[in-house]
Structures are given as structure tokens and as C-alpha cells.
Amino acid sequence: LVVILDFGSQYTHLIARRLREVNVYCELLAYDTPAATIKSLAPKGIVLSGGPSSVYTADAPHLDVGILDLGIPILGICYGLQELAHHLPGGSVVAGEKKEFGHAAATLVPPGSTSAPPSALFEGFPSTFTAWMSHGDKLASLPDGFEVLASTANTEHAAVGDAARRFYGLQFHPEVTHSDHGTALLRNWTRNVCGCAGDWTMADFVEEAVAHIRARVGDGIVIGAVSGGVDSTVAAVLLQKAIGTQFRAFLVDNGLLRKNEVSEVVARLHDKCGVALTTIEGADTFLARLDGVVEPEKKRKIIGNTFIDLFDAEASKVDAAFLLQGTLYPDVIESVSHKGPSATIKTHHNVGGLPAHMKLQLIEPLRFLFKDEVRALGLVLGVEKASVGRHPFPGPGLAIRILGAVTPQRLSVLRDADAIYIEELRAAGLYDAIGQAFAVLLPVKAVGVMGDCRTYEEVIALRAVETSDFMTANWFDLPTPLLRRVSTRIVNEVRGINRVTYDITSKPPGTIEWL
Ligand code: XMP
Numbered sequence: 001l002v003v004i005l006d007f008g009s010q011y012t013h014l015i016a017r018r019l020r021e022v023n024v025y026c027e028l029l030a031y032d033t034p035a036a037t038i039k040s041l042a043p044k045g046i047v048l049s050g051g052p053s054s055v056y057t058a059d060a061p062h063l064d065v066g067i068l069d070l071g072i073p074i075l076g077i078c079y080g081l082q083e084l085a086h087h088l089p090g091g092s093v094v095a096g097e098k099k100e101f102g103h104a105a106a107t108l109v110p111p112g113s114t115s116a117p118p119s120a121l122f123e124g125f126p127s128t129f130t131a132w133m134s135h136g137d138k139l140a141s142l143p144d145g146f147e148v149l150a151s152t153a154n155t156e157h158a159a160v161g162d163a164a165r166r167f168y169g170l171q172f173h174p175e176v177t178h179s180d181h182g183t184a185l186l187r188n189w190t191r192n193v194c195g196c197a198g199d200w201t202m203a204d205f206v207e208e209a210v211a212h213i214r215a216r217v218g219d220g221i222v223i224g225a226v227s228g229g230v231d232s233t234v235a236a237v238l239l240q241k242a243i244g245t246q247f248r249a250f251l252v253d254n255g256l257l258r259k260n261e262v263s264e265v266v267a268r269l270h271d272k273c274g275v276a277l278t279t280i281e282g283a284d285t286f287l288a289r290l291d292g293v294v295e296p297e298k299k300r301k302i303i304g305n306t307f308i309d310l311f312d313a314e315a316s317k318v319d320a321a322f323l324l325q326g327t328l329y330p331d332v333i334e335s336v337s338h339k340g341p342s343a344t345i346k347t348h349h350n351v352g353g354l355p356a357h358m359k360l361q362l363i364e365p366l367r368f369l370f371k372d373e374v375r376a377l378g379l380v381l382g383v384e385k386a387s388v389g390r391h392p393f394p395g396p397g398l399a400i401r402i403l404g405a406v407t408p409q410r411l412s413v414l415r416d417a418d419a420i421y422i423e424e425l426r427a428a429g430l431y432d433a434i435g436q437a438f439a440v441l442l443p444v445k446a447v448g449v450m451g452d453c454r455t456y457e458e459v460i461a462l463r464a465v466e467t468s469d470f471m472t473a474n475w476f477d478l479p480t481p482l483l484r485r486v487s488t489r490i491v492n493e494v495r496g497i498n499r500v501t502y503d504i505t506s507k508p509p510g511t512i513e514w515l
Helices: 012-021 035-041 065-069 079-087 182-193 202-217 230-246 261-272 283-290 296-315 329-337 371-380 408-427 480-493
Strands: 002-006 026-030 045-048 074-077 092-108 128-141 147-151 159-162 167-170 222-225 247-253 276-281 322-324 361-363 436-450 453-466 497-502
Touching: 002 012, 012 026, 012 182, 026 035, 035 065, 045 079, 045 182, 065 079, 074 079, 079 092, 079 128, 079 167, 167 182, 202 230, 202 361, 202 371, 222 230, 222 296, 230 247, 230 261, 230 276, 230 322, 230 371, 247 261, 247 296, 261 276, 276 296, 283 296, 408 436, 408 453, 408 480, 408 497, 436 497, 453 480, 480 497
Parallel strands: 002 026, 002 045, 045 074, 074 167, 222 247, 222 322, 247 276, 322 361, 453 497
Antiparallel strands: 092 128, 092 147, 147 159, 159 167, 436 453
């Protein structure tokens, strides 16, 4: 176990992620966790995270200094380093004349120089590497016993350490991918300094999560909405494993799902994984409320509210104390980092806005995981590969892929076209290389000719993007023969479509969805 004391950096959870990547189990604790608590956990190492404060101000967050006497290795990152220097004799921190943000070339202090021996931390490193800096303060003097291990042009104390006490500090952020070899550095620290075996895996995560959920829930009932998406599926299977039928899942069939999607989700979760799943039949209600609605945000609002109405009505019949949410770490960062007014491009609805009268406590077992980790977790839990690798599908479903009015007939057309497209992408082995792909039904009719007859029918747009975070995306360069095949099949097989286009707009300026 490695403990991370969180001083509020936006990168703290990235430290946790990197430690998991090097197969070390870690827990995040509040910065002021008492030394006695930490001692009782017997961690092999303690990371002090970065944070937005300055150690010398009156309201700065501080660790329990008893931690410095536990004999446990400590790695201070950015604010964490400054915290070490602030509390250890000889060290001091001042505001730097220049703030330093972004890439900096860090040079290892040459082995054999008077200032430092080669450090266990930098095993395998080149003598110069890129370090990602984000700080305003800097050390004015090193604590007694510390040596400089690496420097940048602006920061003499880029990496420092006291090998005897096993205290190290980094002014840069090894946890962000902009720092070269950051993961290697953390691996070196866990192996060479802390003596971690590095044999923790996702299977251990399952065990820990199951124990944690059982302890929290007791004999209470947990409810949750599942959509068939990766997050809610993995969360549901985890809950089923932890508490069996004390977990009740609901699938709201809003009539806006893709071809065969409802039956596939039921087969996957209920039939294969034993999740107690109730399908709420809502198609008629949703479609009635969407009748004639064209404006995208109005569609979203109606769908979000209808979802809550139906879920609430059904879930209220269960005497539940907890609500499962498949929140991932990026959702957590997004919701805390977006302070201040920011333009709403689209409102993304999920179960966030449940009525207060339900008085449910949240269970968020995926809260510290990133998407790829959730996928890995899903595989460990036995969720099939095709399901954990599924592209995201928006909560409002096909309603935001139908431009113009949503009708049963137009839904059916879009479902068929989309199914052909996805089937062909899978057959071509391209599905997993694409971030998101789908068909869109446009609100126009076009003229065509089929079998000597004039046609006047609707148009399908195909979309495929590659993206790492869905915040930005590039349109995907699909092979022409594939496009030709999909186009031919859609026009031949889907009644009501006589034209297929391919969307070559990236995000920005486009968004991924058309609405
Ligand atoms: P955009 O279209 O904003 O999409 O570039 C980014 C990602 O978000 C998904 N998306 C939604 N997801 N409710 C959701 O749950 C929504 O209303 C919604 N709108 C867009 C979109 O599919 C893409 O993955």
C-alpha cells in the first residue's frame, strides 16, 4: 500500500492512476490525516500531492508532522515537496520571481559530482529529460541532509532527496504524460525506495471494492439505472458480485435505443451476469412527450425529465437506501474544475438530478477510475469484450441523432442504417480503432433515381471520429471501399433512404453528435 495525501492538486488522481499502472495499490487520504492513522495502515510509502496553496500562507493546508517521524519513505510532488521543505529543519520556501508552467528540460546532476550520487529514483533515465512544471513557489534552501538530484534552467531544486531518510521531492509532475519517463520514475520510487513488490492487479481492485461496498451497504438495498453503456454495466456487475439481489437495476426503455439494444442489455446483465434487472417500458411516454419537438436542448430536457419521472415511479416501490452511479474520475474532475461560468454547449443528462425526496446515498465504485481502467475491470469481472469496448452512446439516444421530429418511422429507419454501418465497421476490424461511430438522420429529403424511378427520400450522414477524451476529435479517415459498401447497403436495404453522406468535420468546430 502507498498512501497519497491530497493537497488539492487537479493531478492528484493521476498519481493514483500511475501507481496502479505500475501495479501498486494506493489509497487517497486527506492531507491532514493523523500520523497514527497512517501508521496503522502501515504503508510502504507516502506521496504528498501537489496543491494550489503556498506553504507559507496562514491558511495553507499542512500534514501532521508526526508523519515525518514514522520512518516511511516520502515523495513530495510540487506543493508536497514544498511541504517537506517547510517542515524539515534547514528547508525554506519562497515565492519564485518567475512562475513556471509547462515543459522544462531537466538535467540529472551528473553522477560523481559533489552534489549527488546517482539516485535510485532516476534509474534508467537519460541525463536530460522533459519535466512538466506548474508552480509559482520554489525552495530557497534545502532541508538538512537533502541533495539536488536534477535541475532545470529556472529551478535548481527540480528533484531533491535524502537517501538516508528516504525522503524525496520533485518540483515537477511525474504523473502527467507531458513529463517524460514519469511512470518509470514512480515505478523506480515504489520498487527501489519503498520496496513494493508491484504485483497488485485489477483482480485485487475487485476484492477491495467488493469488501468496501459490503461494509458500506450492510443489508440495505441499492438501486441503479443501467443504460448498457460500459460504465453502468461494469458498475452493475460489480454491485451484483458484491451484494447479489440487494442490488436492483432498472433499464429505462425510452424507445430511443438502437436496434436490439434492449434485448442485448437484458441478455448481458440479467441472463449472463445475474443482475436483478427490471425493464421500465417507457417508449410510448417518451415518444408522446417528444411529439413534434425539433429543438435539441428541448429534446434533451424532455428526455431527462421523463427519465427521472419513470425511474422515480418504479424505484420508489423499492425501499432503497443507496443509488449506484457509474461516475468516473474524469466526470469528477470536470465537475469540480469547471468553476465559474462556462458556456453550456449541450446539457448532458444522467441520473444526477434525482428528486430530493428519494434521499438516497450515492455509491460510486468507479469514481477513481479512468475509462480504460473501467474496461480492464469489466474484463476481470467477466463482462464480454465487445461490451466493454463499446463506443459511448448518449443518454438521449437516437433522439439527438434524428434531426427534426422524432417519429417511430424515422427511428426505425435510423436504427436500420446505424446497424448496417456498425456491422460493417466491425467486419472491417475498424470498430475498436474508432472513438465513436454512428449514423445520423438528416431533416431533408433529396431526389434520387432507383430502377428508372424518381425517388424523393431522406438522407443519412455517417460519422466516425477518433478522440482520446471526446473533448476534441478528428474525423476518421475510413477506407473508400468500406464507405462504398456501407452506402450501397443502406440505400438498398433501408426503405426511405436514397442518399448517404460522410461527415468530414472535426471537433471543434463541429461537435461529435449533430445535435
Ligand atoms: P459532443 O456532441 O458534445 O459529444 O461533442 C461529446 C460526447 O458526449 C456524448 N453526448 C452526450 N452524452 N447525454 C449524454 O449522456 C447527452 O445529451 C450527450 N450529448 C453528447 C457524445 O455522444 C460524445 O460521446
